Amino acid sequence: MRCPPPTRAAESRRRLLVALGLAALVLEACSDGAPAIDAAVDLLADSISTERSDWRRTDATGVERCEPSADLLKRIDPSRIKADLAFLTSLARSGGNQRKAADYLRTTLAKIPGLLVREHSYSYSGTSFVNLEATLPGGEAQDKYIVACAHYDSVSGSPGADDNASGTATVLEVARALIWCKPRRSIRLVFFSNEEISAGTIGSIEYVSWVKPTMPPANVVGVVNVDTVAYGPDTEDLDLVTKPAHKAFADATKVAIEQSTSLKVKEVVGDQPGMGDEGAFWSEGYTALLAIEEHTGGQPPVKNPNYHTAGDTLATLNPALHAQVTRAILAAVTSFANGL
Numbered sequence: 001m002r003c004p005p006p007t008r009a010a011e012s013r014r015r016l017l018v019a020l021g022l023a024a025l026v027l028e029a030c031s032d033g034a035p036a037i038d039a040a041v042d043l044l045a046d047s048i049s050t051e052r053s054d055w056r057r058t059d060a061t062g063v064e065r066c067e068p069s070a071d072l073l074k075r076i077d078p079s080r081i082k083a084d085l086a087f088l089t090s091l092a093r094s095g096g097n098q099r100k101a102a103d104y105l106r107t108t109l110a111k112i113p114g115l116l117v118r119e120h121s122y123s124y125s126g127t128s129f130v131n132l133e134a135t136l137p138g139g140e141a142q143d144k145y146i147v148a149c150a151h152y153d154s155v156s157g158s159p160g161a162d163d164n165a166s167g168t169a170t171v172l173e174v175a176r177a178l179i180w181c182k183p184r185r186s187i188r189l190v191f192f193s194n195e196e197i198s199a200g201t202i203g204s205i206e207y208v209s210w211v212k213p214t215m216p217p218a219n220v221v222g223v224v225n226v227d228t229v230a231y232g233p234d235t236e237d238l239d240l241v242t243k244p245a246h247k248a249f250a251d252a253t254k255v256a257i258e259q260s261t262s263l264k265v266k267e268v269v270g271d272q273p274g275m276g277d278e279g280a281f282w283s284e285g286y287t288a289l290l291a292i293e294e295h296t297g298g299q300p301p302v303k304n305p306n307y308h309t310a311g312d313t314l315a316t317l318n319p320a321l322h323a324q325v326t327r328a329i330l331a332a333v334t335s336f337a338n339g340l
């Protein structure tokens with residue numbers, strides 16, 4: 001059944017309910033230490049199920065597309081991003097504590113229509129960890145992919161709001177915005193565990209070796225790794241960090257973002273090693289870039305003074321900037337998904 005578009009009053013009421021509901025659930029989570037994941041996810045799933053609106057477009061051949069149109073980008077909902085951030089930052093997300101965040105991601109993704117969700121398990125230091133993958137199958141080129149990803153773990157002792165609940169919430173909200181979308185290429189969204197460990201980006205390294213036989217580099221137009229994207233003023237730009245061999249992908253990503261949003265984009269092209277999960281893809285021959293807020297090129301890698309500290313809290317983030325980055329990632333992903 002096709003639901004009628006929500007009225008403005010109903011939309012305001014829904015946003016308020018999402019905000020209040022998640023606040024209540026997070027309080028509950030904090031009081032007994034057992035976050036109510038199903039209830040939180042149901043509230044957010046309800047917020048997308050009534051939203052089917054008239055933004056779809058058909059191309060010259062009469063096939064429906066999900067172009068990065070203003071109508072599509074409007075589907076990014078800052079109240080859902082805030083709710084995801086609130087829930088994720090209420091959880092410890094380091095070491096063995098990452099499982100609760102994985103549960104939240106798995107439950108959330110399972111309730112988004114049209115996504116094929118897989119869990120990739122691996123063992124590290126005697127403990128089992130998971131990466132979550134959600135795929136929106138392409139119509140004409142199902143075995144060709146554009147990939148967006150983020151790591152959901154954080155360093156011990158930090159709420160990890162900017163690093164990297166922000167990237168995780170961005171990729172989750174992109175997943176929600178893609179409902180009813182019919183891309184040519186497949187859109188694959190991946191959430192990694194264990195990026196923040198001294199041994200290296202174990203989660204993405206394990207995932208890439210697992211997925212490579214069925215998603216070889218030649219079948220991937222590019223990977224956009226979203227990591228630490230929500231701190232700074234409204235005028236902050238988004239840095240696209242990549243290697244010289246992948247500059248064309250960064251150029252095309254920049255164009256896609258600047259055509260669809262007012263976000264400023266800066267390319268940083270050099271022969272640096274991967275700072276995050278993009279490195280696991282580079283090592284195996286994939287085209288990839290890192291999307292990150294204003295970065296320093298050194299250590300710490302970003303200007304956020306709360307980086308990797310207990311001060312990396314939700315209150316320090318800029319919701320307007322974060323929503324704009326999320327629109328930008330959605331624009332980039334859908335632009336590439338419609339190519340062949």
Ligand SMILES: [Zn+2]
Nearest residue numbers: 163164227276
């Ligand atoms: Zn990070």
